[in-house]
Amino acid sequence: MEMSKKLLAEFFGTFWLVFGGCGSAIFAAKFIADADGNVIQVGIGFAGVALAFGLTVLTMVYAVGHISGGHFNPAVTVGAVLAGRTPAKDLPGYWGAQVVGGLLAGALLWLIASGRPGFEATGNMAANGFGEHSPGGYSMMAVLVAEVVLTFFFLLVILGSTDERAPKGFAGLSIGLTLTLIHLISIPISNTSVNPARSTGVAFFNGDGAPAQLWLFWIAPIIGAAIAGVAYPALFGKPADQPRREASAVGR
Secondary structure (H helix, E strand, C coil), X not given: CCHHHHHHHHHHHHHHHHHHHHHHHHHHEEEEECCCCCEEXXXXXXXXXXXXXXXXHHHHHHHHHHHHCCCCCHHHHHHHHHCCCCCHHHHHHHHHHHHHHHHHHHHHHHHHHCCCCCCCCCCCCCCCCXXXXXXXXXXXXXXXXXXXXXXXXXXXXXXXXXXXXXXCCCHHHHHHHHHHHHHHHHHHHHXXXXXXXXHHHHHHHHCCCHHHHCCHHHHHHHHHHHHHHHHHHHHHCCHHHCCCCCCCCCCC
């Protein structure tokens, strides 16, 4: 497959993830705490946003995953490289396409949201954060641990689902549902990243401390993905180490 087609697939996949996932949070969900600290949800709530993120990945894995591997996430690319699924030379291009796709989605979300009178982008663009910028007020260490652990398991599911030994055709479903579960766990903790391109895509439009905290949402997901990228083949072997079965298109 031509590299230009792979990069376009990564661009569109990451754009759709940020536009659909963050868009659902910006336009259709609210997180409100009253004076007593009680949480009030209106609109689609946490479950709706979690499902939206899962659906963006599920749909794009089936749409363009067979072209690029369906990463849509710089951390996933790191894990795939370390697991031997993606050539290391492809990493810079994938990262560039993913970040640009995320930023374009963030810009369009800001443009659409600004069309409502009284909309204030600061603090309202579904950015990730810790401390006072965490939806539930979680500390930097709590967010760091959550992002590392959740990204680790996300990569385990991705690598397992796209293994040549896995049943063919189900990778998109398992990956999308895993991302949904991850969001159900961690929206209150960090607004859920596990994806540096998703975090970058809205951070600069959100302001309110998000750009200054962006480093954590690059470092933590990449650490979690890197551990999984090394651990999966070490623990479960590489496809070539086992009798070959029909290969999954995604991740080949």
